[in-house]
Amino acid sequence: xxxxxxxxxxxxxxxxxxxxxLNTHFSRCNSIRVESGSxxxxxxxxxxxxxxxLTRGEYPDYQRWMGYNDSIRSCRLIRNVTVHFSLLSFxxxxxxxxxxxxxxxxxxxxxxxxxxxxxxxxxQDGAWVFYELPNYRGRQYLLERGEYRRFNEWAAMNPNxxxxxxxxxx
Numbered sequence: 001x002x003x004x005x006x007x008x009x010x011x012x013x014x015x016x017x018x019x020x021x022l023n024t025h026f027s028r029c030n031s032i033r034v035e036s037g038s039x040x041x042x043x044x045x046x047x048x049x050x051x052x053x054l055t056r057g058e059y060p061d062y063q064r065w066m067g068y069n070d071s072i073r074s075c076r077l078i079r080n081v082t083v084h085f086s087l088l089s090f091x092x093x094x095x096x097x098x099x100x101x102x103x104x105x106x107x108x109x110x111x112x113x114x115x116x117x118x119x120x121x122x123x124q125d126g127a128w129v130f131y132e133l134p135n136y137r138g139r140q141y142l143l144e145r146g147e148y149r150r151f152n153e154w155a156a157m158n159p160n161x162x163x164x165x166x167x168x169x170x
Contacts, residue, residue: 018076029072032059038078040142045073053129080144085126085166089118105165108134117159121148133162
């Protein structure tokens, strides 16, 4: 994962492993080239703040990865990338209420499920990205294999989920 000024100009920093603090390498990040793997970037140090999930490809400006600004302060490799995917989403905390089982991307959750709130989830296989809005828009939240009893466990401030998709390593 290499980070540059806009359109891959200027100095760059190449990252090949998890990095909890990028401030020492650059102050702004306007373009990224992902050469291998899938990565999650964070707005703040120590894997905090807005999350941006990037797969192999070129991102010439921060809007291309749906960034809110050019602040990237930490990043890490996504490790649960696989060919098998299984996600259970629940209407209530602690895996209560109606459940939706998925093994494929969902571009518009409210079309499939009356409400767009997910209060808990179990990722049985793969890694997934929840988006706050339909059509893979809004804030992104990475969910890797495991149990999430409440939405704040995937770093969300509210239970709104408009869409989700699997993380592939193309």
